[in-house]
Every structure is written in structure tokens, then in C-alpha cells.
Amino acid sequence: MEPMLSVRNLVKRFGGLTAVNHVSLDVYPGEAVGLVGDNAAGKSTLIKCISGVYQADEGEIFFRGERAHFARPIDARRAGIETIYQDLALAGNLGISANIFMGREVKRKYLGGMVHTLDETFMNEASRKVLDTLNIHFANFGEKIEKLSGGQRQAVAIARAVYWQAKLMIMDEPTNNLGVVEQHKVLDLIGKLREEQVPVILISHTLPDVFAVTNRIVVMHRGRRVAEKRTSETNSHEIVQYMVGALDDTR
Amino acid sequence: MGDGTVARQKQLILVFSRVWAWVFLAGLIAFFATSVNIQSRGGVNFLTIRNSQNILMAIVPVLLMGLGQTFVVIAAGIDLSVGWVMGLSSVVSAMVIVALTDRGTYEPLAIVIGCLAGVVAAIIPGLINGVIIATLRIPSFIVTLGMSFIARGVAFLLSGGNVVGGQPQGVRDLGNEALLYLISGSHGGLYFLRPPAVTGEALRQLDRILQWPVVITFVLLLIMLFVLHKTQFGRHVYAIGGNREAALRAGIPVDRHIIVLYALSAATAGIAGVLSTARFSGGSSIAGDPLLLSSIAAVIIGGVSMFGGEGSVSGTLIGALIIAVMTTGLVMLNVQPFWQYIVVGIVVILAVLIDQARDLIIGRMEAG
Numbered sequence: 002m003e004p005m006l007s008v009r010n011l012v013k014r015f016g017g018l019t020a021v022n023h024v025s026l027d028v029y030p031g032e033a034v035g036l037v038g039d040n041a042a043g044k045s046t047l048i049k050c051i052s053g054v055y056q057a058d059e060g061e062i063f064f065r066g067e068r069a070h071f072a073r074p075i076d077a078r079r080a081g082i083e084t085i086y087q088d089l090a091l092a093g094n095l096g097i098s099a100n101i102f103m104g105r106e107v108k109r110k111y112l113g114g115m116v117h118t119l120d121e122t123f124m125n126e127a128s129r130k131v132l133d134t135l136n137i138h139f140a141n142f143g144e145k146i147e148k149l150s151g152g153q154r155q156a157v158a159i160a161r162a163v164y165w166q167a168k169l170m171i172m173d174e175p176t177n178n179l180g181v182v183e184q185h186k187v188l189d190l191i192g193k194l195r196e197e198q199v200p201v202i203l204i205s206h207t208l209p210d211v212f213a214v215t216n217r218i219v220v221m222h223r224g225r226r227v228a229e230k231r232t233s234e235t236n237s238h239e240i241v242q243y244m245v246g247a248l249d250d251t252r
Numbered sequence: 253m254g255d256g257t258v259a260r261q262k263q264l265i266l267v268f269s270r271v272w273a274w275v276f277l278a279g280l281i282a283f284f285a286t287s288v289n290i291q292s293r294g295g296v297n298f299l300t301i302r303n304s305q306n307i308l309m310a311i312v313p314v315l316l317m318g319l320g321q322t323f324v325v326i327a328a329g330i331d332l333s334v335g336w337v338m339g340l341s342s343v344v345s346a347m348v349i350v351a352l353t354d355r356g357t358y359e360p361l362a363i364v365i366g367c368l369a370g371v372v373a374a375i376i377p378g379l380i381n382g383v384i385i386a387t388l389r390i391p392s393f394i395v396t397l398g399m400s401f402i403a404r405g406v407a408f409l410l411s412g413g414n415v416v417g418g419q420p421q422g423v424r425d426l427g428n429e430a431l432l433y434l435i436s437g438s439h440g441g442l443y444f445l446r447p448p449a450v451t452g453e454a455l456r457q458l459d460r461i462l463q464w465p466v467v468i469t470f471v472l473l474l475i476m477l478f479v480l481h482k483t484q485f486g487r488h489v490y491a492i493g494g495n496r497e498a499a500l501r502a503g504i505p506v507d508r509h510i511i512v513l514y515a516l517s518a519a520t521a522g523i524a525g526v527l528s529t530a531r532f533s534g535g536s537s538i539a540g541d542p543l544l545l546s547s548i549a550a551v552i553i554g555g556v557s558m559f560g561g562e563g564s565v566s567g568t569l570i571g572a573l574i575i576a577v578m579t580t581g582l583v584m585l586n587v588q589p590f591w592q593y594i595v596v597g598i599v600v601i602l603a604v605l606i607d608q609a610r611d612l613i614i615g616r617m618e619a620g
Contacts, residue, residue: 073503074500075501075502075503078501079503090501092498092499093495093561094560094562095487095490099487099491104488106487117483118482119482
């Protein structure tokens with residue numbers, strides 16, 4: 002089977018610091034890959050290179066078999082890579098449907114296309130529908146995002162990715178700052194994405210979460226990929242040793 | 253307390269926070285309508301056609317600058333340059349019109365070109381503001397403060413510090429004639445577009461209804477209301493103000509949008525400058541600066557959050573009306589005009605307090 006995403010020898014430098022040092026990574030359809038590492042291990046830099054926030058200095062990214070150049074985040078999104086960031090990338094002052102359609106609003110045309118208005122009815126209904134398919138229910142659908150709980154916001158971000166038919170989902174610490182119940186909900190959603198053959202890259206400090214939903218774990222340490230393990234064939238003790246640099250498969 | 257009562261109270265507070273400005277405006281009008289009559293028995297009345305038209309003319313520059321400012325502030329910026337940009341536009345339009353009519357250009361054409369020149373002269377500093385703010389990431393407060401000095405300097409250099417007079421009759425007409433004319437009294441009547449040829453006592457009874465600057469301003473207001481609340485462009489203004497990074501990652505061309513917003517803000521100030529030239533038959537570099545803070549006050553009273561992401565065009569209209577009604581009313585009550593500043597200041601602070609109290613009370617309700 003061909004990988005959905007293939008990262009080859011990626012390098013990203015910031016001045017004298019090599020944040021990502023010749024990292025390779027493959028992600029196959031239906032997979033959930035855990036990307037773990039200590040702070041400043043280069044995980045976030047790596048995914049920002051994949052999602053078009055940064056441009057890699059060396060190396061190649063192949064997405065769905067084709068060489069990918071994402072100059073801006075929107076290029077990656079258009080190709081089908083949805084990234085759910087730590088800071089959520091939602092506008093708190095706007096509602097759920099405005100956020101799901103942010104940047105890709107559906108418009109109605111008048112006067113032969115001279116005047117465009119927002120098609121709120123369509124966007125509201127489509128948002129409700131996608132939330133329903135994910136089994137997410139809001140008592141307060143009309144509310145602004147800032148009035149929602151952390152878990153509800155994650156659900157909106159995930160629903161946005163599903164609506165736009167993401168081919169790859171990157172999630173950066175999606176369970177941070179969530180209550181226990183909400184953590185489970187988000188992990189359930191990751192499981193749902195896998196069922197729909199949408200591969201997920203999960204970045205997390207919370208190893209139990211990583212073990213709960215991934216089938217593969219990639220460990221980074223100081224910019225390098227130091228280990229890649231099947232989740233079923235490792236344990237958190239071993240992963241932690243890789244994370245702190247006590248173990249290193251590349252040495 | 254049951255859930256139903258809490259929800260109802262919450263609803264009540266939300267409704268109040270949305271409509272208080274309207275209620276306050278209505279209260280002000282009612283207050284002045286009754287008290288102005290009592291105080292000045294000479295027959296001066298607050299609720300007259302003439303006074304309502306005076307108030308509308310008074311809000312034109314404040315409202316125009318406030319409209320552009322509304323867009324900028326919702327996108328989490330501020331434009332302090334519009335006051336002197338308005339003056340610059342006033343000077344440039346007046347100078348171009350004089351130069352063209354002196355060369356014998358057909359008068360209406362000279363006026364149209366002059367007005368366009370004034371607006372263009374305003375848009376240029378606006379574009380420079382936008383480019384610097386968007387691409388160099390210098391705070392808008394600083395960039396537009398600097399630009400306000402530059403516009404001031406350029407306007408004074410061009411005009412030599414004098415009012416640019418010598419305007420043809422058409423300019424005065426644009427600033428003062430009206431859509432409708434009403435003559436009250438026994439020989440009265442309603443006239444459309446053309447003022448009736450009357451003299452003497454009848455002329456004193458002549459009221460101009462919807463003078464051209466008012467008509468132009470309200471047409472622009474309707475367009476901007478539509479753009480901000482019904483179009484993708486407007487939605488993106490809110491998105492940028494709410495979370496610039498999210499907007500960027502969602503593929504919204506944030507930098508371009510910000511540049512357009514400062515150009516728009518400058519353009520509305522430019523139109524205000526042109527209309528000032530028309531109203532007073534002369535270009536004045538100091539036409540706008542005294543009104544800058546009033547326009548920002550109108551925006552704040554109207555509920556635009558200085559942190560960005562919140563606000564509306566109709567709010568800014570109400571804010572401008574409240575300021576104009578208070579100012580006019582106090583003058584008619586023979587209150588020393590300096591009091592108006594104190595009252596406006598109190599209302600500005602009160603407006604923000606009401607918004608904060610709302611969030612605090614609702615937050616407590618939701619927590620408890």
C-alpha cells in the first residue's frame with residue numbers, strides 16, 4: 002500500500018539551530034501515528050513544515066504520491082491536510098458554522114454574480130449535518146466559540162476537518178486542557194477518523210492517550226527521529242527512555 | 253432558581269446590553285424635546301425639521317470617519333490618522349477645483365475631478381498605513397499616529413495654512429442643497445430637488461430636508477452595513493479581529509485584507525473631507541482633527557470592542573447620533589458648550605462598563 006504522506010530527510014534550521022534534522026516519516030491510510038518527544042524535540046516544527054506554515058530547508062514531502070510544495074497553510078489544506086493546532090485555530094468571536102466555513106464561506110450570487118452574500122442557511126445546515134455524523138451534539142449551536150468548552154471547541158475543529166474531507170489529520174496536543182470526559186470524546190473522534198480511513202498524526206505529551214489510539218509511535222529527540230515502534234510492541238517506559246535520550250535507535 | 257428563570261434573566265441582560273444605546277438615544281431626544289421648550293420660551297424647539305436636519309449634517313463627518321474606523325477596530329486595529337487625512341482631502345479637493353475652474357474647465361467636471369482627487373489624496377496615506385501595519389507588523393496605533401502628523405504637515409504645506417477658497421457655486425450647492433424642500437405656513441409646499449424661488453419671509457420658512465452630504469453619507473452607511481454583515485469580506489474582518497492566526501491558517505488573505513481596511517478607513521475620511529469643502533465652500537486642513545476623537549467615541553459607544561472582533565455599523569450610527577443629539581441639545585438648553593465634552597466622556601466610559609458588566613454577570617450565572 003502506498004503511503005498517504007511520505008516525508009523524506011526533512012531538515013529545518015532556524016539560524017544556527019537545526020530544529021528538524023533529516024527526519025523521515027510515512028503515514029498510511031487508516032493509520033494513527035503518535036509523534037512524541039520532549040519539549041523542543043522538533044515535533045511542532047516538523048508538522049508545521051508538513052502543513053505549510055514553515056518551508057523545509059532540505060528534504061522532500063510526498064502527499065498522495067505526489068511531490069508537495071506547500072508555500073502557505075491554505076495550500077496544504079486545499080490538498081487535504083487539516084491541522085488542529087494547540088491554539089485551536091478557531092475565531093472565538095464567531096459561531097460554530099462561521100468557523101467551520103472560515104476562509105471557505107459559501108456565497109449566494111445576485112445580479113449576475115456582481116453581488117455576493119453569505120449563504121448562512123446552507124452553512125448552518127451543513128454544519129449541523131457534519132456534527133450529527135460525528136455524533137457531536139450542541140445544546141447551544143448558535144453560540145460563539147468562546148462560549149463553548151474546550152472539548153466542544155476541539156469537536157468543532159475536527160468537524161471542520163471532516164466537512165472539508167481531510168485526507169490527513171494532524172492534531173497537536175488535542176487533549177490539552179480538557180476534562181477527563183472530554184478527553185475521551187476527542188479520542189473517540191480520532192477512532193472515528195481512522196474508521197473513515199483518514200490517517201491521523203497525533204502529537205501529545207500524554208502517553209496514555211497516544212497508546213490508546215495510535216498503531217505506531219515515532220519518537221523525536223533534539224530534532225532527530227530516534228525511534229519508530231508499533232504501539233502494540235512497546236510500552237510507555239521504553240518510549241520515555243527514547244524521549245529523554247537514554248535510548249537511540251540511530252546510534 | 254430554576255434553569256428557566258436563569259435563562260430568561262440571561263436573555264434579558266443580553267437584550268438590554270444590545271438595546272440600551274437605542275433606549276438612551278430615545279430618552280435623550282424625549283428629554284430635550286420637553287426641556288428645550290420649557291427653558292427657551294422664544295419658540296426654540298428641539299423637535300423641529302430644521303433641528304433634525306442640523307443634527308444629521310453635524311454627524312456627517314463623525315459618522316463617515318466612524319464607519320471606516322468600525323471596520324478597522326473590528327479587525328483589531330485603530331486608525332488615528334483619519335482626522336488629518338480628512339483635512340488633507342479637503343485641501344486637495346478645494347485646490348484641484350480652483351485650479352481647474354481657473355483654467356475654464358466645465359464646472360461640474362471640475363467638481364467631480366476635484367472630489368475624486370480629494371478621495372485619492374486620502375487613500376494614499378491609508379494604503380501606506382495598511383502596508384506598513386500588515387507587512388512590517390508595527391502596531392497600528394503608532395503607524396497611524398505617525399501618518400496623522402505627516403498628513404497634517406502635507407495639508408498645511410499645500411494650503412499654506414489658509415482656507416482654500418474661491419470655490420464655484422456648484423461646490424456650495426453640493427454641500428448645502430437638498431433632496432427635498434419644505435415651506436411651512438399658509439403658502440407652503442413640498443419641493444423635490446429644486447429649491448423654490450422664494451424671498452423674504454417665505455425664505456425663512458424654507459427647510460432643506462436631506463441635504464446632499466446626509467444623503468451621500470447614508471447611502472455609504474447602507475453599503476457598509478451590507479458589506480460588514482452580509483458578505484464574505486465582512487465576515488473576514490471579524491475573523492481577523494477574533495483570531496488573526498486562525499484567519500491566516502484558514503487561508504484568508506489577511507495582509508491584503510488589512511491593507512484594504514486602512515484604505516477604506518482613509519477613503520471614508522476623504523469623503524468627509526470633500527463634503528466639508530463643499531459644505532463650507534473652502535478646503536480646510538483643520539476640518540477633521542477636532543472630530544477624530546468624537547468619531548472614535550461614537551465607535552465605542554456603538555459597542556465596537558477595542559480588542560477587535562465585536563461591533564456593528566448600526567452601533568456606530570447610534571453612537572454618532574447620541575453624541576450629536578447631546579451636543580445640540582445641551583447647546584439649546586443654554587448649557588455652557590464645554591459641558592458637552594464631560595457628558596460625552598461619561599457616556600463613553602459608561603458604554604464600556606455596560607458591556608463588561610454584562611459579561612461579568614452572565615459569566616457568574618453560568619458558573620453558579
